[in-house]
Amino acid sequence: METKITRGPIVNCANLSMTFGKSCVLDKIDFTAKPGELHCIIGPNGGGKSTFVKSLLGQLRHEGSISLEWDNQPGRIGYVPQxxxxxxxxxxxxxxxxxxxxxxxxxxxxxxxxxxxxxxxxxxxxxxxxxxxxxxxxxxxxxxxxxxxxxxxxxSPDLLILDEPMNSIDRTGAAIFSGIIDDLKKEGVTVIWVHHDLAQVREKADVVTCINRSIIFQGVPRDVMDEKHLLEIFTAQPVQEAI
Ligand SMILES: Nc1ncnc2c1ncn2[C@@H]1O[C@H](COP(=O)(O)OP(=O)(O)OP(=O)(O)O)[C@@H](O)[C@H]1O
Ligand SMILES: [Mg+2]
Structure with missing residues (x-):
């Protein structure tokens, strides 16, 4: 039986909420990313994707819990900001x-x-x-x-977090990035990727989470990225409530 290489951590968030002033930007997000898997995050502009990533990296104060469960000792985190x-x-x-x-x-x-x-x-x-x-x-x-x-x-990262790295990237560049991400996945790296190319997310992601303040949908792309859900993304307005 093939044994799965696990170099990266299990990333777990439970009930993650975040406010800027009186505006609620993230509302009770539950999220898990696993070693050797690509977890894509999608959602409308202003939906809270970058805020979520920065919270994961410990750059923003938040409520709820975030844990990185490493197999052995803590490894290295690579981050590509937007x-x-x-x-x-x-x-x-x-x-x-x-x-x-x-x-x-x-x-x-x-x-x-x-x-x-x-x-x-x-x-x-x-x-x-x-x-x-x-x-x-x-x-x-x-x-x-x-x-x-x-x-x-x-x-070389064990956890790689990418916030829309393909913006302004041409096809050759996109293919290079994509190949590197595939290689890291095979090495058991945990990859979290904020991405707006829905066709590529559908093709490459193991799990997808759509965020617009709260989770709109989450799961295996072929199960959750149906027309109804995609329409929800494209017609969604950023939802922020004063609290
Ligand atoms: N430092 C800040 N202070 C106040 N509001 C902020 C701050 N950073 C982000 N916001 C607000 O939080 C909301 C979510 O922003 P965020 O950058 O997380 O969205 P996003 O989903 O990454 O959008 P995009 O697709 O455009 O990158 C936005 O309405 C934004 O104006
Ligand atoms: Mg962003």
Whole structure:
């Protein structure tokens, strides 16, 4: 019998709620993601997907519980944020940008040889090695997304959380990202992916959760992504209630 590799954690949220001021953005979300599985999160703009991801990462105060259950000791978490602002006046090269994300040593010491090698390797994977000396602010939208994706691969993550990494990405880039995610899944990594391409979610996700403040539906895509539910997504307005 084939044994499943489990490198990543089981991510569990129970009754997760979150408010900004008096506005309820997430309401009693229950959610589980498992090692070796791709759990996609979909929903309308403003529905609370990025807020949910940031809560998972411990960046926002929330109510309810979030637990990461690791098989052995806690592993590494890779995160690709939806957007990032970099001041145009800061002369930060692509290589330096990634080193800031992944290195934990004083900037004046520069980039260690080991990290330099790792940076080259991940930039190669997303076909951006030839741009490593360019300023991050000089990159196009899709190129930035590639670099944001690359930084999440150092060190190789056990839990990977992606917030719409395919925005502005062309077909070649999308195929590269998709291939990397497939490989990580096979290695038992837990993958949580906020995504708006419903056809791809249907094809690739093991589980899908649709969030619009609360959970609209959740389950195996072929079971839950029927026309009625998809219509609910496309016609949904962000729901936020003052509490
Ligand atoms: N720091 C903040 N302060 C106040 N309100 C916020 C803050 N961050 C997000 N919100 C609000 O919370 C709601 C959910 O935002 P969120 O970014 O989670 O949506 P989303 O589902 O990721 O949308 P999109 O598909 O556009 O990325 C939005 O109405 C947004 O205005
Ligand atoms: Mg978002």
């Amino acid at each position: 957007t990032i602002e970099v001041d145009k006046t800061v002369p930060l090269t692509v290589e330096n940008f990634i080193s800031l994300c992944v290195q934990n040593r004083p900037a004046f010491l520069g980039i260690s040889k080991r990290v330099k090698k790792e940076i080259d390797s991940v930039l190669e994977r997303v076909n951006m090695l030839h741009k490593k000396k360019l300023l991050f602010s000089e990159l196009s939208g899709g190129e930035r997304q590639r670099v944001l994706f690359a930084q999440a691969l150092i060190p």
